Amino acid sequence: AQRVTQPEKLLSVFKGAPVELKCNYSYSGSPELFWYVQYSRQRLQLLLRHISRESIKGFTADLNKGETSFHLKKPFAQEEDSAMYYCALWRDDKIIFGKGTRLHILP
Amino acid sequence: KAGVTQTPRYLIKTRGQQVTLSCSPISGHRSVSWYQQTPGQGLQFLFEYFSETQRNKGNFPGRFSGRQFSNSRSEMNVSTLELGDSALYLCASSLDLRGYTFGSGTRLTVV
Numbered sequence: 036a037q038r039v040t041q042p043e044k045l046l047s048v049f050k051g052a053p054v055e056l057k058c059n060y061s062y063s064g065s066p067e068l069f070w071y072v073q074y075s076r077q078r079l080q081l082l083l084r085h086i087s088r089e090s091i092k093g094f095t096a097d098l099n100k101g102e103t104s105f106h107l108k109k110p111f112a113q114e115e116d117s118a119m120y121y122c123a124l125w126r127d128d129k130i131i132f133g134k135g136t137r138l139h140i141l142p
Numbered sequence: 143k144a145g146v147t148q149t150p151r152y153l154i155k156t157r158g159q160q161v162t163l164s165c166s167p168i169s170g171h172r173s174v175s176w177y178q179q180t181p182g183q184g185l186q187f188l189f190e191y192f193s194e195t196q197r198n199k200g201n202f203p204g205r206f207s208g209r210q211f212s213n214s215r216s217e218m219n220v221s222t223l224e225l226g227d228s229a230l231y232l233c234a235s236s237l238d239l240r241g242y243t244f245g246s247g248t249r250l251t252v253v
Contacts, residue, residue, distance in 0.1 A: 078145075079185075079232065079244040121185065128198045129175065130234075130242060132185040 037062045039124050041133035048112045049141045056107040056136050058096075058122030067125040068105040070096055071132070074118045082107075082120070092116070114140045144168065146235050146245035154251045160221040163248045167214050167235030174216040175242065176208060179230040188231075191216055223252045 038061040048054050060066055070082040083091045085098045085105060096107045105122060117140045122133040147166040155161050167174050176188040187200040191210035208218040214235070220227055230249050234242035 078246045079234075081241055081243070084241065128173070128190050128192070129187045129200070131187065132177075134184040 037124055037126060037131050039122050039131055039133035041122055041136045043136045044134070045137045045139065047139045047141055050114055051111050054107075054109040054112045054116065054138065056120050056122075056138065058105045058107065058133060060103050060105060060122075060124050062124055062126065064126070066098070068096075068098060069123045069125065069130070070094070070107050071121040071123055072118050073121070079121070112140050114142065116140050146233055146243050148233050148245035148248050150248060151246065152249050154253060155223050157223055157225060157252055159223050160219065161223060161250060163218045163231055163250075165216045165218070165233030165245060167216070167233075168237075168243055171235035171237050171243075172214050173236040174210055174214060175234045175236070176216070176218050177232040177234065178202075179232055179247070185232070188218065225252050228252045
């Protein structure tokens, strides 16, 4: 069965420090993976998708098929990055979400 | 352009009642998906509609149903409400079946 695992429920990082939000997936085919973000009192929104290999708000994510991972990274955390982050796998016309990681940026 | 609109924003219902939630997708988007978000289970897929046809369904009991109209608007219905149905129900629309745009959700409280 397809599964998305985000091992950390909460990650606290000091402002200016690097950020890495972990995501591992279980899927036998070629995955299409995404990161979604939900800021406080805002709607869930797409942060980035692996096929476009883009950098949004300084975040990047690289698909590692060997390790079945799609970790989200940012070199220098900013206070406005505090939010809930969801890794997601798309297949069969539906998105399977991980449980999410709450990123808390400390001043 | 207008985003995904969900109505109502908040609902309080009693156990045993039924409820209907509405979702208006972004103009031109023909795919509409529904998710249930709870603190314990996170985001769980309910169902997806495309051109009025349900193409995919998650692991929810038959009390949860939905439909899509010819203008792509979608409704979700939950019958015989249980306390455990209290959640934020999110609707998402998509043009290319991958990049979903989410609405603000309907927060349902069952008492």
